[in-house]
Amino acid sequence: MNSLLDSITGLADHLSLHISISILGKPYSIQSNAKQAIRYVEEIFFSSHVNGIVYEKNTLPRGAAIQHVSIEEADFDTLLNSIREAAFAKERCQPVNNSYYDVYKLPEACIYFQDYTDDTSGKHLILNRSGNYILITVPNPYEFMILARFVREIAFRLLQDDGCFMVHTSAVQINGKGILIVGNSGAGKTTLALSLCKFNQAKFVTNDRLLIKFDEHMRPQGVPFGMPIKMNYGTLRTLQVETQYEQWQLSIPMVSKKSFYEFKGEHKLHISPRELNTNLGIDLQGRIQIEGIVIPRILRANMQELEQCDVRRTLEDNCYFDQDPVFVEDWLGIRNTESTLDQSTKQSMLEQLLQLPVLDITFPVDQFKNVAMDITRWVDSW
Known part of the structure; x- marks a missing residue:
């Protein structure tokens, strides 16, 4: 048994690339051994406090x-067989x-194994030994993203343990004020947030997820959740960059343009926060104090009007006090606090x-640019 763990640990000896971080004061x-994986960590967690x-x-x-090690698939398969035995x-x-992960229990460690490849990940395994981790991957087009996603998982659970909860929202900072842009899928959150940044010099905070914690004065503080920004062709056209995006040097390859031109199409351009700054000149902001909420609703063709917005219901639907519907399980067992809040606290x-x-x-x-100006004036009025 020790020889197996020693062989895995030996793979991570003498790794040449290194970043030091802290999460809530805890050093990691x-x-x-993969430059692109390290670079992608820095691109996703570009601003401080993401x-x-x-x-x-x-x-x-x-x-x-x-520790992250990229090895050849044949060596990976040999190692996996030893783990299974x-x-x-x-x-x-x-x-x-x-x-899912298959979880292999060993006397001194846990090993998590993903046996499939999708549009954002690939085959890999993770050794968890007393809170120290070794991630082993094999070459594929999305291998470089796995390390950043794993770091994000650790940080997310530590933040939850510190009293944060997740909100499905975009967020910007307008003249020093943190603003949430809340709505269900297709409400235009991303396009509106980017329009505020592109045309009104707002600072971009986050695209789809924000962690919120209340301070000792019960003021809501927002912590960005590191993830790529996803844009379809309509968003690029609104930002007036539809003729430029194909020249951008982006980390994440585009899977397909099959539904790229459709509203709510699944095929989108994925751009990291750092690439957003580089290619669109948009400034980024880390932690914010939340001071206002915008609820956008797009009036589409053949619609005369929309029902009056139920603000409370919109917030209830998009505040994930207990469990995020996407990031469903504290699978590393990092949290020490209860995962469910009592009703009065919520x-x-x-x-x-x-x-x-x-x-x-x-x-x-077709009015995102004008609406961005109206929102900026509204924020400046209070």
Whole structure:
């Protein structure tokens, strides 16, 4: 058994690439033998405090280790066979909705194995030994993304343990004020957030997820959730860059343009926060104090009007106090606190958000630029 763990640990010896970070003051050393994987970590967690991550200037590794090794598939398969033979139990966990890990239990460690490749990931395994991790991947077009996603998972659970809950929202900072843009899928959150940044010099905070924690004065603080920004052709056209995007040097290859030109099509351009800054000149912002909420609703063709917005219901639907519907399970067992809040705590948090200024705004799909100006004026008025 020790020889198996020693052989896995030996793969991570002498890794040449290194980043030192801290998450809520807890130090981690990220090491890899793959330059693109390290670079993608820096692209996703570009601003300070994204997922609570702060970069440190230490040149020597310290704290818990997150080590990443890319090896050839034949070597990977040989290692996996040894793990299967040594395991005394096999379970299954769900790190993300509609995905899974096979979990192999060893006396001194747990090993998580993903046996499939999709549009954002690939075959890999993770050794968890007393809170130190070794991630082993094999070459594929999305291999470089796996390390960043794993770091994000650790940070997310630590933030949850610190009292944060997830909100399905975009967010920007307008003249120093943190603004949530809340709505269900297809409400135009991403396009509106980017329009505010492109045309009105707002700072971009996050695209689809924001972690919120209330401070000692019950003021909501927002922590960005590190993930790529997803844009279809309509968003690029609204931002007036539809003739430029094909020249951008992006990390994530586009899978297909099959539904790229459709509203709510699944095939989108994925751009990291750093690439957003580089290619569109949009400034990024980390942690914010939340001071207002915008609820956009797009008036589409053949629609005369929309029903009056139920602000409370919109927030209830998009505040994930207990469990995010995508990031469903604390599969690494990082959290020490209860995963479910009592009803009175949820209600108190919701009431605090409802006390903020709220703008419910309905507009045609071709008016994002004008609406961005209206929202900026609204924020400046209070």
